[in-house]
Amino acid sequence: xxxxxxxxxxxxxxxGSGGTMTRDLLDKIIFKTFNNPYxxxxxxxxxxxxxxxxxxxxxxxxxxxxxxxxxxxxxxxVNGTVNDVAMCGAIPKYLSLAFIVEEGLEINxxxxxxxxxxxxxxxxxxxxxxxxxxxxxxxxxDKIFINTTGFGEVHxxxxxxxxxxxxxDKIIVSGFIAxxxxxxxxxxxxxxxxxxxxxxxxxxxxLVSDLxxxxxxxxxxxxxxxxxxxxxxxxxxxTDIEKGVAIVENHIPLEKQVAAACEILxxxxxxxxxxxxxIAIVAAEVADAVVETMRNHEKGENAVCIGEVTEEHPLKVxxxxxxxxxRIVSPLIGEQLPRIC
Amino acid sequence: xxxxxxxxxxxxxxxGSGGTMTRDLLDKIIFKTFNNPYxxxxxxxxxxxxxxxxxxxxxxxxxxxxxxxxxxxxxxxVNGTVNDVAMCGAIPKYLSLAFIVEEGLEINxxxxxxxxxxxxxxxxxxxxxxxxxxxxxxxxxDKIFINTTGFGEVHxxxxxxxxxxxxxDKIIVSGFIAxxxxxxxxxxxxxxxxxxxxxxxxxxxxLVSDLxxxxxxxxxxxxxxxxxxxxxxxxxxxTDIEKGVAIVENHIPLEKQVAAACEILxxxxxxxxxxxxxIAIVAAEVADAVVETMRNHEKGENAVCIGEVTEEHPLKVxxxxxxxxxRIVSPLIGEQLPRIC
Numbered sequence: 001x002x003x004x005x006x007x008x009x010x011x012x013x014x015x016g017s018g019g020t021m022t023r024d025l026l027d028k029i030i031f032k033t034f035n036n037p038y039x040x041x042x043x044x045x046x047x048x049x050x051x052x053x054x055x056x057x058x059x060x061x062x063x064x065x066x067x068x069x070x071x072x073x074x075x076x077x078v079n080g081t082v083n084d085v086a087m088c089g090a091i092p093k094y095l096s097l098a099f100i101v102e103e104g105l106e107i108n109x110x111x112x113x114x115x116x117x118x119x120x121x122x123x124x125x126x127x128x129x130x131x132x133x134x135x136x137x138x139x140x141x142d143k144i145f146i147n148t149t150g151f152g153e154v155h156x157x158x159x160x161x162x163x164x165x166x167x168x169d170k171i172i173v174s175g176f177i178a179x180x181x182x183x184x185x186x187x188x189x190x191x192x193x194x195x196x197x198x199x200x201x202x203x204x205x206x207l208v209s210d211l212x213x214x215x216x217x218x219x220x221x222x223x224x225x226x227x228x229x230x231x232x233x234x235x236x237x238x239t240d241i242e243k244g245v246a247i248v249e250n251h252i253p254l255e256k257q258v259a260a261a262c263e264i265l266x267x268x269x270x271x272x273x274x275x276x277x278x279i280a281i282v283a284a285e286v287a288d289a290v291v292e293t294m295r296n297h298e299k300g301e302n303a304v305c306i307g308e309v310t311e312e313h314p315l316k317v318x319x320x321x322x323x324x325x326x327r328i329v330s331p332l333i334g335e336q337l338p339r340i341c
Numbered sequence: 342x343x344x345x346x347x348x349x350x351x352x353x354x355x356x357g358s359g360g361t362m363t364r365d366l367l368d369k370i371i372f373k374t375f376n377n378p379y380x381x382x383x384x385x386x387x388x389x390x391x392x393x394x395x396x397x398x399x400x401x402x403x404x405x406x407x408x409x410x411x412x413x414x415x416x417x418x419v420n421g422t423v424n425d426v427a428m429c430g431a432i433p434k435y436l437s438l439a440f441i442v443e444e445g446l447e448i449n450x451x452x453x454x455x456x457x458x459x460x461x462x463x464x465x466x467x468x469x470x471x472x473x474x475x476x477x478x479x480x481x482x483d484k485i486f487i488n489t490t491g492f493g494e495v496h497x498x499x500x501x502x503x504x505x506x507x508x509x510d511k512i513i514v515s516g517f518i519a520x521x522x523x524x525x526x527x528x529x530x531x532x533x534x535x536x537x538x539x540x541x542x543x544x545x546x547x548l549v550s551d552l553x554x555x556x557x558x559x560x561x562x563x564x565x566x567x568x569x570x571x572x573x574x575x576x577x578x579x580t581d582i583e584k585g586v587a588i589v590e591n592h593i594p595l596e597k598q599v600a601a602a603c604e605i606l607x608x609x610x611x612x613x614x615x616x617x618x619x620i621a622i623v624a625a626e627v628a629d630a631v632v633e634t635m636r637n638h639e640k641g642e643n644a645v646c647i648g649e650v651t652e653e654h655p656l657k658v659x660x661x662x663x664x665x666x667x668r669i670v671s672p673l674i675g676e677q678l679p680r681i682c
Contacts, residue, residue: 016680018568018614019673023577042581043503044425044565045398047495050391057386058437058490062475084385096399096490100441132488134403136680142481147473149399149437149490154388162384224385227359236364240383273359332360339357339477 011105016135029111030131033118038094038129046129048094050153055088057081058149064339066113066143069183070198073146074116076275079203080226080341081150082124086205087222087278089158089212092124096149098132102141113144124203126150155209157216162240164220169309170287171245172280174204174294175302176253177230181272181340182261188337195261200276207299211280214293221281224274226341228332231270233279234317235331245317247307247329271332273340281309352446357476370452371472374459379435379470387470389435391494396429398422399490405680407454407484410524411539414487415457420544420616421567421682422491423465427546428563428619430499430553433465435492439473443482454485465544467491496550498557503581505561510650511628512586513621515545515635516643517594518571522613522681523602529678536602541617548640552621555634562622565615567682569673572611574620575658576672586658588648588670612673614681622650 006028014021031039038046061077078095085092097117101110121128179200186195204224211219225233230252238245254269262269276299282290287305294300312318317329347369355362372380379387402418419436426433438458442451462469520541527536545565552560566574571593579586595610603610617640623631628646635641658670 013679014675016568017673017676018570019573019612019675021675022569023672041502042577043429045396045429045431045491047394047396047429047431049394053388053390055386055388056435056437056471056490056492058439058471058488059473060439060441060475060488062441062477064481088384088386088388090386090388094397096397098399098401098488098490100401100403100486130397130399132400134401134486134680136403136483136486139480140405140483142477145441145475145477145486147399147401147439147488147490149397149439149488150386151397161382227357228363229359232360236383271360331364332358334355334360334362335358338354339475 006107009107011101011103011107011110011135013103013135013137016133022133025133029114033114034128036127038127048129053154055085055090055152055154056149057084058147059084060145060147061341062145062339063184063341064142065187068187068199071201072113072116073144074113075120076201076341077146077148078117078120078124079201079275081148082126082203082205083224085150085152086208087224089160090152090154091209092126092150092152092205094129094151095121095126096130097128098147100134100136100141100145102143103135103138105143124205155212157212159217160221162221162237165241165281165309167243167309167311168284169220169281170284170305171247171307172282172287172290172303172305173253173277174300175277176255177274177277178254178258178262178269178272180275182258184340185337186261197258197261200274202276202299204276204278204299207294207297210297211290211293215282215286215290218283218286219280222278224278226273226275229271229273231329232331234329238315238317242314244310244313245307246310247319249319249321251304251306253302253304267336270329271336275341347448350448352442352444352448352451352476354444354476354478357474363474370455374455375469377468379468389470394495396426396431396493396495397490398425399488400425401486401488402682403486403680404525404682405483406528409528409540412542413454413457414485415454416461417542417616417682418487418489419458419461419465420542422489423467423544423546424565426491426493427549428565430501431493431495432550433467433491433493433546435470436462436467437471437490438469439488441475441477441482441486443484444476444479446484465546496553498553500558501562503562503578506582506622506650508584508650508652509625510561510622511625511646512588512648513623513628513631513644513646514594514618515641516618517596518615518618519595519599519603519610519613521616523599525681526678527602538599538602541615543617543640545617545619545640548635548638551638552631552634556623556627556631559624559627560621563619565619567614567616570612570614572670573672575670579656579658583655585651585654586648587651588660590660590662592645592647594643594645608677611670612677616682
């Protein structure tokens with residue numbers, strides 16, 4: 001697709017009117033890219049069928065900048081929601097896709113984002129079945145915001161619930177943390193610094209599905225530590241289950257350059273956002289096998305067990321430090337850096 | 342709920358961090374308002390089950406101003422998506438709810454909007470089952486944008502498809518047109534004028550369901566003429582079915598003061614947005630009974646048959662005027678006034 005053949009270089013308010021300009025934008029870019037029988041109905045919605053219970057998850061993406069090392073807002077919007085559906089123990093199948101575009105966005109940027117959505121959807125095996133496009137005036141938005149809502153059938157073996165977590169359960173992280181947040185930060189205005197850190201944005205649904213195939217109800221919870229990072233997710237879990245969480249600092253998988261960048265900026269990687277990493281809380285007897293399975297999978301090759309659920313210090317996350325000390329890991333309170341996803 | 346008891350007067354970036362401020366906002370406002378077993382799981386998504394095929398529809402709402410005569414962006418976001426699901430011949434049951442809030446929004450305004458969402462959801466019989474809240478910096482959004490995605494089981498009698506439309510089918514409008522658009526316009530900066538026009542935003546799902554109960558597959562298409570108005574929807578249908586659409590100008594239901602306001606502003610009501618009106622294209626033999634049924638229902642008391650599907654002038658909408666002339670009704674091209682929904 002080439003913007004020069006479209007007859008317009010930027011998105012303008014008419015593209016959000018619901019009139020022929022909207023139809024033109026949809027026909028020439030959206031329907032052409034996603035071309036599937038659901039969207040081709042061109043109705044206000046689409047009709048699907050699931051034979052089993054299914055999971056629904058929604059997320060709006062407002063990341064800035066919209067293009068960053070390792071990805072852009074388009075694939076982030078697909079991967080983020082695909083992963084949230086997977087975290088429910090489900091197999092993502094359909095996505096809705098809604099854009100809020102600021103007047104003046106370059107059509108070429110829009111096409112690049114739409115193509116990334118398509119590629120990411122294909123990679124995770126989901127179909128875009130319905131959508132919406134709104135345009136707001138210059139200065140009333142920020143280039144583009146994307147909402148995706150995802151749907152997926154619950155895996156037949158899944159029994160995911162914080163209620164299933166028991167003392168002694170192991171906490172496993174699927175890969176290096178803090179990469180997405182640090183990739184975004186390294187490109188932020190006013191913060192730009194030389195770095196080769198790339199976002200970890202990716203879909204983890206196939207790995208999740210493999211784990212459910214093998215370990216079924218021995219997996220008690222999945223959660224992806226996006227905004228607020230690993231610390232916030234673990235704190236939330238400790239609060240919800242009214243038990244303690246004990247983790248070991250030197251088990252936490254962290255790349256050297258990410259650690260260095262965090263140190264330079266005075267940030268704790270435990271609070272930095274991730275987009276392709278998840279934690280699994282599993283029965284102790286399968287923990288080693290879960291780590292082994294993850295490591296044999298492209299999306300989990302740096303998986304590691306970082307701790308366990310404890311009777312002690314209920315509601316609190318305690319981290320054993322490298323030199324043997326212990327400190328309480330609080331949840332993130334305010335904001336390290338906004339608009340990370 | 343009272344903002345003075347919340348400890349914050351405005352939404353700030355920390356409320357979108359994913360940390361304790363986000364949790365605080367959710368606990369004190371969202372979970373408290375919507376309080377249902379789906380949301381109370383506080384997971385990334387929710388799990389539901391439909392025994393039959395179901396419809397999905399998504400829409401982002403960016404209306405400005407966010408409070409207008411007859412409603413606000415909160416109920417609009419519920420009614421808009423509920424109606425889109427209904428237009429698929431389905432019975433709306435669940436909604437997802439995602440906010441993009443501009444830093445600085447008054448908490449009292451946020452609460453007012455959330456309460457309207459709750460009230461509108463209760464009125465249409467839908468449950469908010471999952472959600473998301475993002476916050477963007479001042480000047481990077483416009484107070485609040487809302488995305489809702491709706492789900493509803495397809496009515497057992499429904500067979501809604503443009504493919505079912507035949508020459509001779511009647512076109513019925515459920516009520517007065519152009520009210521929502523004119524209500525918004527009368528309050529827009531630079532356009533403010535004295536008027537008592539109120540938005541028609543409402544849920545039409547129960548009326549739609551009644552019609553499907555009674556007339557089943559004799560109803561060939563539902564469509565709600567939101568952005569782009571009645572003219573754009575009829576033009577789209579004529580294009581899709583490759584047949585003609587003939588309508589009669591003096592059958593189009595239009596309130597006097599709305600007509601007067603349109604005349605003052607030089608707007609054609611056929612292009613002005615509606616939010617509580619729909620069209621039904623039905624087999625000729627049931628047309629009178631459909632109108633009758635609508636008129637006996639609160640949401641359709643001004644229903645009227647405005648025309649029919651023709652063999653002549655394929656792809657075109659032709660309107661017979663009051664004085665007997667005929668004119669072609671083109672679809673809206675650009676934008677009459679942006680951000681109407």
